[in-house]
Amino acid sequence: MAYRLPNKFGSVYKLSGNRRRPWAARKTTGWKDNGQPIYKFIGYYTTRTEALTALSDYNKDPYDLHIGTITFEELYTRWSDEHFKKISHSGVVSYSSVHRYCDSISSMRVVDIKLDHLQKVMDSSGKNTPTLKTMKNLFGLMWDYAVMHEIISPDRREMLRYLDTSKPGNPNKIDRSPFTAAEISRLWEMEGGNEYISVVLIMIYTGVRIGELLALRKEDIHLEERWLHVRKAKTSAGVREVPIAEKVAPLIEKWLQKPCDSLICSAQNRPMSYDAFRDTYWDGVMVLLGMDHKPHDTRHTCVSLLTEAGVDQRIIRKIVGHKGQGVTEVVYTHVELPAKLEAINKI
Numbered sequence: 001m002a003y004r005l006p007n008k009f010g011s012v013y014k015l016s017g018n019r020r021r022p023w024a025a026r027k028t029t030g031w032k033d034n035g036q037p038i039y040k041f042i043g044y045y046t047t048r049t050e051a052l053t054a055l056s057d058y059n060k061d062p063y064d065l066h067i068g069t070i071t072f073e074e075l076y077t078r079w080s081d082e083h084f085k086k087i088s089h090s091g092v093v094s095y096s097s098v099h100r101y102c103d104s105i106s107s108m109r110v111v112d113i114k115l116d117h118l119q120k121v122m123d124s125s126g127k128n129t130p131t132l133k134t135m136k137n138l139f140g141l142m143w144d145y146a147v148m149h150e151i152i153s154p155d156r157r158e159m160l161r162y163l164d165t166s167k168p169g170n171p172n173k174i175d176r177s178p179f180t181a182a183e184i185s186r187l188w189e190m191e192g193g194n195e196y197i198s199v200v201l202i203m204i205y206t207g208v209r210i211g212e213l214l215a216l217r218k219e220d221i222h223l224e225e226r227w228l229h230v231r232k233a234k235t236s237a238g239v240r241e242v243p244i245a246e247k248v249a250p251l252i253e254k255w256l257q258k259p260c261d262s263l264i265c266s267a268q269n270r271p272m273s274y275d276a277f278r279d280t281y282w283d284g285v286m287v288l289l290g291m292d293h294k295p296h297d298t299r300h301t302c303v304s305l306l307t308e309a310g311v312d313q314r315i316i317r318k319i320v321g322h323k324g325q326g327v328t329e330v331v332y333t334h335v336e337l338p339a340k341l342e343a344i345n346k347i
Helices: 048-060 071-084 088-104 116-121 127-150 154-164 181-193 195-204 210-215 249-256 274-289 295-308 313-320 329-331 338-344
Strands: 011-014 025-029 037-045 225-228 238-244
Touching: 011 048, 025 048, 037 048, 037 071, 071 088, 071 127, 088 127, 088 274, 116 127, 116 154, 127 154, 181 195, 181 274, 195 210, 195 249, 195 274, 195 295, 210 274, 225 338, 238 249, 238 329, 238 338, 249 274, 295 313
Parallel strands: none
Antiparallel strands: 011 025, 025 037, 225 238
């Protein structure tokens, strides 16, 4: 049974979410001008009993909190509690995902962590350069927080700029797997039985990223002219006019009839996040059809189909939103919609 702690003893409470150490112990060290308390955290613990014990030990013999004792995991918890309130959901997901690979240093004191420890985490993660860059960003933000709270000195933060993200952690990675011709035929055969199968087909025949598709609103769809407007994309090249193939125009028309401002919506006619779409609908469709694909495989399928159809690579890049690499592609800055439509209708 919970009981009230004595005045000025401090407090123990449970953090939200799924955490290794969900119990926090803290002391009130002062008050702000607006009357809000100023807290100093003692640590984060697996159980309430451990947190109460740590709080009791601190009251018996106060010490300079965390300057020499805070662990990587404790630093991550404190930093994420503040930082995640300021960033997008996708940012939270990205940093939470790379944090999983830090188990080997989670219990190490931050003051003991050297550049080699962090580099080893990256090298052994099995991930490639984009993920390694996210991991480096995570370390940088955490170390900034540590400097601000005088846990480490500024020169310890400077070492992170030497972290190497140029070599993929998994040089033998398996490339994305496009849908086969037989699988695409199967999708068309089953399309009437599950409306979310049509989403897979729309992605294959437009080449849009799943995030781009879920961000589309009905006003972005110009069905009569056969194009849709991607306004939100990962890169400037991703903001584009995407042609709508004749094959999928009827599928898009069905989604336009839904009572939802977004083009693609949930069964409750509400907009969806990537996680909601992936967990609730995409994975279910893959199980239903006996397939094993990620949403990004549709994009590779579109590129493959266009290439096989003999479409000029510059037009393919304009359709799917890849940035041109050569001088010719930079000069070739605009492809009219009719040319894109002609290309997409070849697949």
